[in-house]
Amino acid sequence: xxxxxxxxxxxxxxxxxxxxxxxxxxxxxxxxxxxxxxxxxxxxxxxxxxxxxxxxxxxxxxxxxxxxxxxxxxxxxxxxxxxxxxxxxxxxxxxxxxxxxxxxxxxxxxxxxxxxxxxxxxxxxxxxxxxxxxxxxxxxxxxxxxxxxxxxxxxxxxxxxxxxxxxxxxxxxxxxxxxxxxxxxxxxxxxxxxxxxxxxxxxxxxxxxxxxxxxxxxxxxxxxxxxxxxxxxxxxxxxxxxxxxxxxxxxxxxxxxxxxxxxxxxxxxxxxxxxxxxxxxxxxxxxxxxxxxxxxxxxxxxxxxxxxxxxxxxxxxxxxxxxxxxxxxxxxxxxxxxxxxxxxxxxxxxxxxxxxxxxxxxxxxxxxxxxxxxxxxxxxxxxxxxxxxxxxxxxxxxxxxxxxxxxxxxxxxxxxxxxxxxxxxxxxxxxxxxxxxxxxxxxxxxxxxxxxxxxxxxxxxxxxxxxxxxxx
Numbered sequence: 338x339x340x341x342x343x344x345x346x347x348x349x350x351x352x353x354x355x356x357x358x359x360x361x362x363x364x365x366x367x368x369x370x371x372x373x374x375x376x377x378x379x380x381x382x383x384x385x386x387x388x389x390x391x392x393x394x395x396x397x398x399x400x401x402x403x404x405x406x407x408x409x410x411x412x413x414x415x416x417x418x419x420x421x422x423x424x425x426x427x428x429x430x431x432x433x434x435x436x437x438x439x440x441x442x443x444x445x446x447x448x449x450x451x452x453x454x455x456x457x458x459x460x461x462x463x464x465x466x467x468x469x470x471x472x473x474x475x476x477x478x479x480x481x482x483x484x485x486x487x488x489x490x491x492x493x494x495x496x497x498x499x500x501x502x503x504x505x506x507x508x509x510x511x512x513x514x515x516x517x518x519x520x521x522x523x524x525x526x527x528x529x530x531x532x533x534x535x536x537x538x539x540x541x542x543x544x545x546x547x548x549x550x551x552x553x554x555x556x557x558x559x560x561x562x563x564x565x566x567x568x569x570x571x572x573x574x575x576x577x578x579x580x581x582x583x584x585x586x587x588x589x590x591x592x593x594x595x596x597x598x599x600x601x602x603x604x605x606x607x608x609x610x611x612x613x614x615x616x617x618x619x620x621x622x623x624x625x626x627x628x629x630x631x632x633x634x635x636x637x638x639x640x641x642x643x644x645x646x647x648x649x650x651x652x653x654x655x656x657x658x659x660x661x662x663x664x665x666x667x668x669x670x671x672x673x674x675x676x677x678x679x680x681x682x683x684x685x686x687x688x689x690x691x692x693x694x695x696x697x698x699x700x701x702x703x704x705x706x707x708x709x710x711x712x713x714x715x716x717x718x719x720x721x722x723x724x725x726x727x728x729x730x731x732x733x734x735x736x737x738x739x740x741x742x743x744x745x746x747x748x749x750x751x752x753x754x755x756x757x758x759x760x761x762x763x764x765x766x767x768x769x770x771x772x773x774x775x776x777x778x779x780x781x782x783x784x785x786x787x788x789x790x791x792x793x794x795x796x797x798x799x800x801x802x803x804x805x806x807x808x809x
Contacts, residue, residue: 376400378407378414382742385418386593386652388800393418409435409463410739413473417590417743420480421795421802428804429480436473439465461737467503468595468679469741471496471527475673475748478533479588482791483805490537493530500527507685523681528558529673529748532565536586539572540789548572555672562670564752578754583784585753587659587764589669589794592746593652595679597645599736604639608691642694645736647683649676652746653766653774654796659751660763660777668767669749676746697734745797755784764794764801775799 381396397418400411412435420428442462465473474496481489504524535551538544549572556565571577578584656668760782766775778801782790793804 378411378742381411381414382593382596385414385421385743386650386798388798390418390422390802394422406461406463407739409438409465410741413465413469413741414743416476417795420476420483420793420804423803423805425480425483425793425804429477429484432473432477432480435465436470436477439470439473463739466679466682466740468675468682469744471499471503471678472675472741472744474499475527475529476744478530479590479793479804482533482586482588483793486537486789486791490534493534493537496530497526497534500524503682523678523685525558526554527673527678528555528562531555531558532568532672532750535568535572536789539577542577542787545572545575559672562672564670564750568752577787581786582754582756583786583788583790585661585755585760585762585782585784585790585792587657587669587751587753587762587792587794589657589749589751589764589796590745590747591654591656591669591749591796592676593650593797594675594742594744594746595647595649595740596742597683597736597738597740598648599643599738600646601641602644602646602687602691602694603641604691604695605688607688608695609639611688611692639695639698642691642698643734643736644687644690644694645683645738645740646687647676647680649680649746652798653768654798655769655771656749656767657751657794657796657801658765658767658773659753660765661753661755661760663761666753667751669751671747671749673748674746675744675748679744694734694736743797745795757784757786759783762792764792764796764803766796766799766801775801777801778803 376396376399378397378400381393381400384390384392384396394415397411397415401408401415412431416428416431416435419425419431442464474492478489478492478496481487481492507524531551531554535548535555538551539548549569552565552568552572555562556569559565656670658668659666761779762782763777763779765773765777768774775796776799778794780792780803782792784790795802795804
């Protein structure tokens with residue numbers, strides 16, 4: 338509840354001394370329409386999807402190295418571009434830094450939170466969403482696998498622990514009860530990290546019991562992931578691979594993943610109850626009964642607010658066909674649906690997101706009323722001033738749509754057991770009708786007896802990039 342109560346604290350702090358009320362109101366309203374030329378995140382993301390890593394890298398790097406409120410989101414995106422460009426070490430270092438930065442960031446930042454109550458949430462310090470925090474650790478595991486795999490298992494455990502932490506926090510806030518099955522699915526373990534843990538345990542040639550349990554968990558999380566049954570049988574039998582063979586895992590980040598867009602959302606009973614409870618907490622401390630009545634009327638008249646919601650950009654790639662030495666081994670299959678994870682968690686948070694927007698609207702309505710009284714306006718002039726000023730101020734709001742916009746839609750996998758030696762591997766984008774839609778990418782892998790080789794592919798559209806292999 339601490340993060341939600343911070344909104345109430347900010348609401349209380351947002352009420353300025355009377356002498357400043359009119360000045361702040363004027364500045365806030367005059368701020369509408371102000372624009373500063375800057376590199377565009379949307380341009381960088383479109384360039385990445387189109388296969389232009391150079392434009393994506395240059396644009397995102399300029400934003401990430403700047404001091405704008407978008408710098409952290411740009412840095413997350415830049416890590417994906419670095420991974421796709423073959424610089425997995427830089428991607429890993431960047432994601433580690435962001436992970437630690439987000440973990441150390443306080444829940445309450447008084448100055449920014451207070452400012453957001455008289456502007457909008459874009460003035461706040463960027464706080465990564467729950468699914469983003471889990472995916473930072475998951476993508477760190479892929480970065481590690483593309484190099485030496487030394488820290489991959491530690492990253493998978495971190496991702497699992499973060500998801501458990503999010504589930505516990507949601508339960509403490511009562512979200513699990515209100516959303517029932519949706520909450521359970523949104524905060525269930527991530528199949529991708531469980532699968533990778535099984536793969537890494539199996540690779541020791543000792544910890545087959547741990548591997549079996551991990552694969553069984555994958556089967557429970559994603560019953561439609563058919564390879565899990567073979568994985569369970571193999572690990573249960575204590576066999577990694579046949580003598581003289583090794584294994585290649587194609588781990589594919591496929592499609593364009595979740596982004597946030599602005600939506601005008603109707604206020605719900607649950608959201609209004611949350612906002613009312615938080616406002617009552619403030620009013621009980623500092624407001625008179627008359628002010629309570631005024632705020633209750635304002636609260637009841639708010640029909641809709643602007644909030645960020647998850648959207649999934651169109652992308653043509655459904656999976657990657659894998660051909661080895663001229664033989665088709667099959668297509669990658671979905672381990673984790675990142676888009677679905679983001680949608681579910683965003684939906685669970687929706688009442689609280691609306692409640693915060695309602696509180697902000699109440700703050701502005703209250704300040705407008707105070708300004709009108711200071712100007713000595715009453716009757717019809719006072720009502721017209723209140724309507725015009727409050728409407729203009731509210732219209733200046735925009736939802737906070739900062740996000741990690743270059744996550745994949747899905748993380749997929751294909752396992753192939755191969756004889757030792759060099760093998761030519763070709764990955765080809767497939768459309769949703771099963772047909773080839775893009776330019777194949779080819780590489781050579783060296784398979785060692787009884788060992789794993791990991792091939793990390795990034796395929797946001799019709800182009801495929803291989804992590805760990807610099808692009809020309």
